[in-house]
Amino acid sequence: xxxxxxxxxxxxxxxxxxxxxxxxxxxxxxxxxxxxxxxxxxxxxxxxxxxxxxxxxxxxxxxxxxxxxxxxxxxxxxxxxxxxxxxxxxxxxxxxxxxxxxxxxxxxxxxxxxxxxxxxxxxxxxxxxxxxxxxxxxxxxxxxxxxxxxxxxxxxxxxxxxxxxxxxxxxxxxxxxxxxxxxxxxxxxxxxxxxxxxxxxxxxxxxxxxxxxxxxxxxxxxxxxxxxxxx
Numbered sequence: 001x002x003x004x005x006x007x008x009x010x011x012x013x014x015x016x017x018x019x020x021x022x023x024x025x026x027x028x029x030x031x032x033x034x035x036x037x038x039x040x041x042x043x044x045x046x047x048x049x050x051x052x053x054x055x056x057x058x059x060x061x062x063x064x065x066x067x068x069x070x071x072x073x074x075x076x077x078x079x080x081x082x083x084x085x086x087x088x089x090x091x092x093x094x095x096x097x098x099x100x101x102x103x104x105x106x107x108x109x110x111x112x113x114x115x116x117x118x119x120x121x122x123x124x125x126x127x128x129x130x131x132x133x134x135x136x137x138x139x140x141x142x143x144x145x146x147x148x149x150x151x152x153x154x155x156x157x158x159x160x161x162x163x164x165x166x167x168x169x170x171x172x173x174x175x176x177x178x179x180x181x182x183x184x185x186x187x188x189x190x191x192x193x194x195x196x197x198x199x200x201x202x203x204x205x206x207x208x209x210x211x212x213x214x215x216x217x218x219x220x221x222x223x224x225x226x227x228x229x230x231x
Contacts, residue, residue, distance in 0.1 A: 009196050009204040014226040018192050018208045019064035022102050025194075026062050026093065034097040043071065044090040045082040055079065059093070060119060060184070066221060067210075068186040069104070070111060072119060074136035075181045083108045089187060099197030104189045107212060107219070111184030120178035128176040129154055129165070188212055188219045193229070203231035 015021055029038040039059045046052045057079075061070035069091070073080055083089060087109060093102040120128065133150030140146050147165060154161050159174050161167065190212045196204040207229050211222040 009198065010194060010206050010228075014206050014208075014228065016226075017064070017224055018194060018206070018226065019067050019189065021194060022104075022192060023062050023064045025095075025098075025100055025102060026059070029093075029095045029098060029100075032098075034095050038095065041069075041071075041091045041093045043079065044092075045079050046086055046088070047082055048085045053078065053082065059091075066218075068106075068188045070115070070184050070186055072111075072116070072182070072184045074131065074134070075110075075183060076138075077136040079137075080185075083185065091187060101193075101195035103191075103193040103195070104187065105191040106187050106189040107214075108185045108187045109217070111186050112217065113183070116183030117178050119184060120182070125174050125176060126165075128178075129157070129159065131179050131182040132157060132176070133165075188221075198231065201231060205229040205231055 010021075026039065029035075032038075037058060040056050041059050042054050043057045044052055044054045057071045057073065059069050059071055063069070087107045088105070089108045090103070090105045092104075093100075095101075120131070129150065133153045134146065140149070150165050151161055154165070157174070157176060159176075191207065191209050193205060193207045198204050205228065206226055208224045208226040210224045212219040213221075
C-alpha cells in the first residue's frame with residue numbers, strides 16, 4: 001500500500017481491506033501527536049432495553065489482521081455491564097487537525113487473560129493502584145471518601161503511600177497483580193467507515209462491511225464489501 005498523507009482523499013478504487021488504511025491513519029495521528037490523546041475514541045454501548053451511552057476510552061491496540069481493536073476497563077463498570085448483556089458496540093476516532101474520522105461497529109469480547117496481564121504490568125504503579133482503588137461507575141459520597149478508600153486498599157496491597165496517593169514512602173517499585181475485575185476487551189470489527197474532510201463539506205466517505213462468526217474465543221470473518229457514501 002502506498003504511503004498515505006493526511007491530505008489524501010480515498011482512492012477511486014476502494015481498497016479491498018480497509019483496516020490497513022485505518023491502521024495507517026491511527027499510526028500517523030500518534031506519530032504526529034495531533035492531539036493530547038490521539039488514540040482516544042468514543043465508545044458507545046447500549047443497555048438491554050436499547051438505551052445507549054457513550055464515553056471516551058483509549059485504544060490500546062489496533063490489529064488489522066484479523067481485525068479488532070483493544071481497550072481496557074473495569075469489568076464492573078457501566079460499559080462492561082452493558083457489553084456483557086449486549087456485546088454489539090460502536091466506536092469513533094476523530095482527528096480534527098487531520099480532517100479524518102474512523103467509525104467502527106462490531107462485537108466486543110473479553111481479551112485473553114495473558115493479554116490483560118501483560119498490559120496491566122506495563123502500567124505505572126499509580127494506574128495499577130487505581131484499578132484496585134476505584135469501583136468504577138459506582139456512587140461514592142465524596143472525593144475525600146474516594147481518597148480514603150484508595151489509601152485503605154493500598155494498605156491491603158502492602159503499599160505505604162506518602163501524603164498523597166501518587167507518592168510512595170519507599171523508592172522500591174511495588175509489584176501489583178492485575179485485579180480479576182479489570183482487563184481488556186477486543187472489539188471485533190464488522191463495519192468500518194473512513195471519512196476524509198473535503199472542501200465545501202463535500203467529504204469523502206466509504207463504508208465496508210463483513211460478517212463475523214463466533215468460533216470459541218475468536219471470530220472467523222468473511223471478505224469485506226465496500227461502497228462509497230455521499231457526504
